Amino acid sequence: MATCNHEKTYSQVPPSLTFLVQNYPHIAPNNALDRSTPRCKLCDLIAAHDRATIAENPPPHINVVEQIERDIELIQELITADVATKQDKEDLTVLHEQLRDAIMLADIRIQVAWYPYWAIWGPGDGPEVLDTVFDDGEDLIDWGI
Numbered sequence: 587m588a589t590c591n592h593e594k595t596y597s598q599v600p601p602s603l604t605f606l607v608q609n610y611p612h613i614a615p616n617n618a619l620d621r622s623t624p625r626c627k628l629c630d631l632i633a634a635h636d637r638a639t640i641a642e643n644p645p646p647h648i649n650v651v652e653q654i655e656r657d658i659e660l661i662q663e664l665i666t667a668d669v670a671t672k673q674d675k676e677d678l679t680v681l682h683e684q685l686r687d688a689i690m691l692a693d694i695r696i697q698v699a700w701y702p703y704w705a706i707w708g709p710g711d712g713p714e715v716l717d718t719v720f721d722d723g724e725d726l727i728d729w730g731i
């Protein structure tokens with residue numbers, strides 16, 4: 587196993603399967619992992635952050651939520667300036683719906699990005715675990731790719 591130079595501070599044995607199952611029954615622990623061998627928790631954390639960043643800004647690396655928020659802001663400025671058309675106002679309604687959906691999908695992608703980390707170390711780092719995301723399995727996730 588390659589060294590990462592964090593071992594002295596961050597290398598530790600992951601919690602046992604029994605501990606994870608008893609304390610976090612909604613997270614399926616990683617059964618394939620040798621839990622008697624210490625591993626670098628910081629490297630796992632960095633990998634989870636990297637996956638979450640990609641999940642938030644999926645290829646082609648456009649943050650859809652921010653893009654929709656900018657479009658909403660633009661139309662609101664037109665409305666404030668009293669130059670918005672009827673179409674602009676209709677677009678605003680659609681954009682609000684798109685924003686809600688985009689936020690929900692981003693939240694789900696971020697949860698999925700953190701899951702491998704939680705399956706090793708348990709939740710506690712990263713975003714709050716949304717039980718509802720995993721209750722019904724993967725049917726909720728439409729990657730749209």
Ligand SMILES: [Zn+2]
Pocket residue numbers: 590591592593596626627628629630
């Ligand atoms: Zn490391």
